[in-house]
Structures are given as C-alpha cells and as structure tokens.
Amino acid sequence: MGILIGVFCVVIFMDWRYYRIPNVCIFIGTAAGLVTAYSSCHAAGFLGSVGTAAVIFLAFYPFYLMGTLGAGDVKLFMMTGCYSACMEPHGFVHYMFVTMAVAGAISAVKMIVYTESRERLFYLMRYLRKVVMTGVVDQYQIDRAQKRCVVRLSIPAFISLIMMCAGVYA
Numbered sequence: 001m002g003i004l005i006g007v008f009c010v011v012i013f014m015d016w017r018y019y020r021i022p023n024v025c026i027f028i029g030t031a032a033g034l035v036t037a038y039s040s041c042h043a044a045g046f047l048g049s050v051g052t053a054a055v056i057f058l059a060f061y062p063f064y065l066m067g068t069l070g071a072g073d074v075k076l077f078m079m080t081g082c083y084s085a086c087m088e089p090h091g092f093v094h095y096m097f098v099t100m101a102v103a104g105a106i107s108a109v110k111m112i113v114y115t116e117s118r119e120r121l122f123y124l125m126r127y128l129r130k131v132v133m134t135g136v137v138d139q140y141q142i143d144r145a146q147k148r149c150v151v152r153l154s155i156p157a158f159i160s161l162i163m164m165c166a167g168v169y170a
Contacts, residue, residue: 001165003032004083008158011076015154021072026079033082045085052081052092067140073153080157088170095160098169102156114148 007029011021030053037045056077063069077096084092110117123141131137143149163169 004029012154012158015152021076026075029079030082037085041085049082049085052084053078056081067142076154091170094169095164099157099160102159103151103153107151116146117149120149
C-alpha cells in the first residue's frame, strides 16, 4: 500500500494544480498493484484485481460519457481496484463507499459555502428529471470556469485510503 499512497500524493498534487491525473501515475500504480496482487495471491489475486478494475470501468465509464466524471477519476479508481487482492474481504467495497461518503460530505460543504455549487445541484436535479421523464440521456453540461463546483475525487479517495490503512474501517 505504500506505493499506492506515494502515487496518490503525486496524483493529488497534479489534480489540484492542473485538473489532470497523469497516465504515467496510473500506469505505475496499476503495475505495482498487479505485481503485488500476483506476489501475494498468485494467479487468483492477479485475476481478481484485473476483474475488479474491469468492473469499475464498466460501472464508471457511462458517467464519463455523460460528462459527470473525468477520465482521470475512472482510471484512478481502476488503479485502486488493482490493489483489491491486498485488502480485507469486501475491503474495496468499503473503500469505495467511504470514498463516495467523503466526496458527498465535501460536496455538501461546498453547497453551503458557494452559491455556484447550489446552482449546480439544481441543474443536476433538472437534468435527472428530464432523463427520467423523457428517457433521453444528453450531455451533462459542465462549466469548467466554475472551479468551486468541482470535487476532485482524488482527494476523497486518498482520505479513504488513509483511513483504511489506519484501521478506521476494514
């Protein structure tokens, strides 16, 4: 997990500074995760980690296509999934749950503090209503100039990882 934490430190810096997660970080983290999975659990761990990454891709890729999630975030969660063999049973599910809970808490604070974030929530509700009523999934409009509305998922993911490593949850 030390390599994963190190990669996350670089990812957070790059995401915070440039709104981009470099592919080289994802590659290094993924390779280290797969090597660790293979060395700790042999072929079963390796295949389980690849399977977890594939499931994450299938689950999050539609959100990327709609524009609600960045490609770097999808790749970041896939990379983290490569470490699932090193976690407790259901540990990755707990990790994702805690990550999304922390992201939700950050979003809630941003909505309290920033008017733009509250307006984005209302836009999201209108968008979801339209999708439910018409069945048409259009491009989710994002104003890249409104930086206060963005939740960089690398930060909640890192907080969740640190909490897991510290034994806050299994």
